[in-house]
Amino acid sequence: MKNNNYLLSLVTLLVLSACGAPAASTPVRAPTIIVSGNQAITLTSPAFKQGEAIPAVYTCNGSDTSPALEWGEPPNGTQSFALISDDPDAPSGVFNHWVIYNIPPTTRSLPESLVKDAKLPDGTQQGQNSRGWVGYLGPCPPNGTHHYTFVLYALDGKLELSSGANKGDLLAAMNGHILATGELIGTYHQ
Numbered sequence: 001m002k003n004n005n006y007l008l009s010l011v012t013l014l015v016l017s018a019c020g021a022p023a024a025s026t027p028v029r030a031p032t033i034i035v036s037g038n039q040a041i042t043l044t045s046p047a048f049k050q051g052e053a054i055p056a057v058y059t060c061n062g063s064d065t066s067p068a069l070e071w072g073e074p075p076n077g078t079q080s081f082a083l084i085s086d087d088p089d090a091p092s093g094v095f096n097h098w099v100i101y102n103i104p105p106t107t108r109s110l111p112e113s114l115v116k117d118a119k120l121p122d123g124t125q126q127g128q129n130s131r132g133w134v135g136y137l138g139p140c141p142p143n144g145t146h147h148y149t150f151v152l153y154a155l156d157g158k159l160e161l162s163s164g165a166n167k168g169d170l171l172a173a174m175n176g177h178i179l180a181t182g183e184l185i186g187t188y189h190q
Contacts, residue, residue: 042072043152043182047112054148054186060140061190065113066098074154075179078105082153082174084167086130087139089146096167097148098136099127101159118163127165134164139188147187154180 047067048054056062074081082101088094102125103110116135119125129137139148159173 039075039154039180041074041152041154041180041182043150043184044070045150045184045186046070048186051185052187054139054188059138059188062138063113064136064138066110066136066138068110068112069150069152069184070109071152071182072108074105077156078154078179079157080105080155080159081107082155082159082170083110083150084153084170085136085148085150086167087141087146087148089141089144091142096128096130097138098129098150099165099167099170101125101127101161101165101170101173123158125161125163125165127161127163127167127170139186141188141190143190145187145189147185150184150186152182153178 044050045067047058054067058065058067069083071081080101081103083098083103084096084100085098086094086096100110100114102123104122104124107122107124114120114136116133117126118134126135128134131137139146153174155174155177156179157177159170159177161169161173165173
C-alpha cells in the first residue's frame with residue numbers, strides 16, 4: 001500500500017510539473033488527481049464559478065489582488081494545506097501565479113486580497129511565482145483566452161520549506177504527503 005501511494009504521488013508530481021503549452025483552440029482542464037482512495041475537496045470562489053471568467057479586478061488589468069477561495073472539509077489526518085495556481089496556456093510553458101503552503105489545517109478559506117508577505121501571522125507561507133515575486137500574481141495573458149487553475153492540496157504534515165520557495169520546491173516537499181486535492185479553473189481573455 002505504501003509503495004502504491006509513493007507511485008501515485010510520483011505520477012502526480014510528474015503530471016503537475018509537465019510544462020507543454022496546449023494549442024489555443026484546445027480546451028484545458030487541470031489534471032484530476034486521485035489520491036488515497038479517491039478523496040477530493042470542493043474548492044470554490046465567491047468571485048467566479050468553475051470554468052467562468054475571472055473578474056478583471058483580480059488581474060493585471062485591475063488591482064492584481066487574489067480572489068477569495070473557500071473549501072470543504074478535508075480528510076482525517078490533514079495537518080496543513082497548500083495551493084498552487086498556474087496558467088498552462090502560457091506561450092513559454094506553464095506560468096505559476098501563486099504558491100502558498102503551510103496553511104493551518106483548521107482553515108477553510110483564503111480572503112480576497114491576501115497580503116503578499118512571505119510569512120503570515122498564522123504560519124501560512126507564500127512562495128515565488130514565475131516572475132520571482134512572493135505572493136499572488138494575477139492573470140495577464142499576452143492574447144486570447146487562458147485557463148487558470150487553482151489546485152488545493154490537503155497534506156498529512158506541515159512542510160519543512162523556507163518562505164519564498166518555488167513551485168518545484170513545493171511539489172517535491174509534498175511528494176508522498178498528499179491526502180486529497182480540489183481544483184477550480186477560471187478563464188481570462190485579453
